[in-house]
Amino acid sequence: MAGTVHFPYQYRLRRTALKALVAGMMSACLLSAQFLPGAHVILAKDLPTVSEEIFAMDTYMSISASGEAAREAVDASLEEIRRLDDLWSVGNEDSEVARLNRHESVELSEDTRSILERAIQIGTDTEGAFDITIFPLMQEWGFTTGDYKVPSDKRRSELLRYVDVSALDMDMDGACSLPENVQIDLGGIAKGYTSDRAMEIFEEYGVDGGIVSLGGNVETYRTKADGSAWRVGIRNPDPSVPALLGSELTGIVQASDLAVITSGGYERYFEKDGITYHHILDPGTGMPADSGLISVTIVSRDGCLADALSTSLFVMGKEKALEYWETHSDSFDVILVEEDGKITVTRGLDGIFSSELKYEIYPEG
Amino acid sequence: MGKRDIMLLAALFAVGAMLFVFFRFNRAEGARAVVRVSGEEYGSYDLTMDQTVEIHGRDGGTNLLQIQDGKASVTEASCPDLLCVHQGKVSRQGESIICLPNEVVVEITGAMEEVPYDVISG
Structure with missing residues (x-):
C-alpha cells in the first residue's frame, strides 16, 4: 500500500517533509497502539500458558493451562x-x-469400574434415558463406524430387547462379564469422566487456571490468567431457525470450576431419502430422539454427570427434563433449546448466563 | 501562524492519517487460516488472498480448503461424514473447522474481530 501513496505538496515541503514524516509516524503509532487488539492481554499474561491438542476418543481435544507447572500438568493430562x-x-x-x-x-x-458404577447409577436415576447398553443399536445405525444405515423395524426391536441398564447389575469385584447379547459403549460419559480427571491433574500440579475441550465438552479449572471467569460459548444448534437466526451462539456461560457440556443432533448425523437421522438414540425406541429439543447444555461441577445428563435430558424432552432438574437442582443447571428456537435456562444460571437472544429463566419469578 | 506552519500541520495530519490507515489495513491482512494435521502445523494461509489449498491429512485423506472474500471453508473432503464441509465458512479469530477422520484442524488466527468467548461447548 505504501508505494501507492501520493503526496501532492511534497515538492514545496522538501525541508519539512522529513520532520513531518517522523512526526506523522509517531502520531500514527500512538493512534494505532490504542486500537491494537490484544495489547492488554500481553500485559496480563505474565505466566506461561501451555496448550496442546490431541485426537482421541473419536474426537478432537484441546487442553490448556497456565502457571508454573502448566507444561507438566498438560503433558500429564x-x-x-x-x-x-x-x-x-x-x-x-x-x-x-x-x-x-x-x-x-x-x-x-x-477407572472402568468407577465409570461403570457412575453410568449405571445415572442410568437408573434417569429411568433409562441414559443407557450405555444402547451400543448394539448405535452400531446397527452405523454411528460407531460412519457406515450409516436405517435399521428395519424388525431388526430394531430385536436389538432393543438387550438394551437394559439394569442388566448391568453385576458384581464388579474380581473378574466379571456382560450378560449374553448385552454390549456397552461409554461414549456418552467417557469424555466427562476424562475432563474431571484433567481437573484433578490440574489441581495436583497446582496450575493457576486451565480449560479443556474434549470434542466440545468443556470443563474449566479456576479462572483465566487475568482472574476473570472462562467465557464458554454455547453453539447455536440451528442458525436457520428464525428465532436463532444469524447468531453463532445460543449464549455465553461464565464458568469457573464448572463443566459446560452440550448435546445436539448436529454433532453427528446423516441424511437418507430427505430425512435427517442424528446420533442421539432414544433407548426406549432405538430411534434418534425426537423430543422437540435441538440442544441441551448441562452446567455442573461434575463433568461425568454433565456429560451423561446432556444426552439423557435431550432424550427426555423439555417437560421431563425440567422435572428432573427440579429434583436434582443442587447438582446441575441446564440450558434447553427447542425446535422453534425457544431457550429455557434454569435459575442457577441467572447471573452467569448471557445471550443476545431471547430466553426464559425457569422457574419464573 | 505562517503559511508554512499550516502546511506543516496539514502534512503532519495527512501523513499520520495515511500511516494510521496503512497500519490498520496491515493488521487486517494478518488474519490467517492456520492448518494443523494430527496436531502438527501444516500451513498458514492469508485470508485476504483468494486461494484453494489441498490438505493432505492422516492416512491419505484430503480436504480442499477454499479461501474467498476473507472467509475459509472446506469445500470438498475425502472423509465419509463430510462434517467439515457442513461446517461452512469461518472468518473470525478463534473459529475453526475440524475434520476428525483426517485429523485436520483449520483455525482462524490474528483476525481483527475477536470473538467474545474462549471456547465453544457443543
Whole structure:
C-alpha cells in the first residue's frame, strides 16, 4: 500500500517533509497502539500458558493451562487421556470395553469400574434415558463406524430387547462379564469422566487456571490468567431457525470450576431419502430422539454427570427434563433449546448466563 | 501562524492519517487460516488472498480448503461424514473447522474481530 501513496505538496515541503514524516509516524503509532487488539492481554499474561491438542476418543481435544507447572500438568493430562482411551475405546480390540463386548471375563481396572458404577447409577436415576447398553443399536445405525444405515423395524426391536441398564447389575469385584447379547459403549460419559480427571491433574500440579475441550465438552479449572471467569460459548444448534437466526451462539456461560457440556443432533448425523437421522438414540425406541429439543447444555461441577445428563435430558424432552432438574437442582443447571428456537435456562444460571437472544429463566419469578 | 506552519500541520495530519490507515489495513491482512494435521502445523494461509489449498491429512485423506472474500471453508473432503464441509465458512479469530477422520484442524488466527468467548461447548 505504501508505494501507492501520493503526496501532492511534497515538492514545496522538501525541508519539512522529513520532520513531518517522523512526526506523522509517531502520531500514527500512538493512534494505532490504542486500537491494537490484544495489547492488554500481553500485559496480563505474565505466566506461561501451555496448550496442546490431541485426537482421541473419536474426537478432537484441546487442553490448556497456565502457571508454573502448566507444561507438566498438560503433558500429564494428555497421557491420562491416552490411557483412558486405551481402556474404553470400542475400536481398540484390546480395550476393556471391547473385551467385555466380546463377552470375555475381564478383571476391571479401577477407572472402568468407577465409570461403570457412575453410568449405571445415572442410568437408573434417569429411568433409562441414559443407557450405555444402547451400543448394539448405535452400531446397527452405523454411528460407531460412519457406515450409516436405517435399521428395519424388525431388526430394531430385536436389538432393543438387550438394551437394559439394569442388566448391568453385576458384581464388579474380581473378574466379571456382560450378560449374553448385552454390549456397552461409554461414549456418552467417557469424555466427562476424562475432563474431571484433567481437573484433578490440574489441581495436583497446582496450575493457576486451565480449560479443556474434549470434542466440545468443556470443563474449566479456576479462572483465566487475568482472574476473570472462562467465557464458554454455547453453539447455536440451528442458525436457520428464525428465532436463532444469524447468531453463532445460543449464549455465553461464565464458568469457573464448572463443566459446560452440550448435546445436539448436529454433532453427528446423516441424511437418507430427505430425512435427517442424528446420533442421539432414544433407548426406549432405538430411534434418534425426537423430543422437540435441538440442544441441551448441562452446567455442573461434575463433568461425568454433565456429560451423561446432556444426552439423557435431550432424550427426555423439555417437560421431563425440567422435572428432573427440579429434583436434582443442587447438582446441575441446564440450558434447553427447542425446535422453534425457544431457550429455557434454569435459575442457577441467572447471573452467569448471557445471550443476545431471547430466553426464559425457569422457574419464573 | 505562517503559511508554512499550516502546511506543516496539514502534512503532519495527512501523513499520520495515511500511516494510521496503512497500519490498520496491515493488521487486517494478518488474519490467517492456520492448518494443523494430527496436531502438527501444516500451513498458514492469508485470508485476504483468494486461494484453494489441498490438505493432505492422516492416512491419505484430503480436504480442499477454499479461501474467498476473507472467509475459509472446506469445500470438498475425502472423509465419509463430510462434517467439515457442513461446517461452512469461518472468518473470525478463534473459529475453526475440524475434520476428525483426517485429523485436520483449520483455525482462524490474528483476525481483527475477536470473538467474545474462549471456547465453544457443543
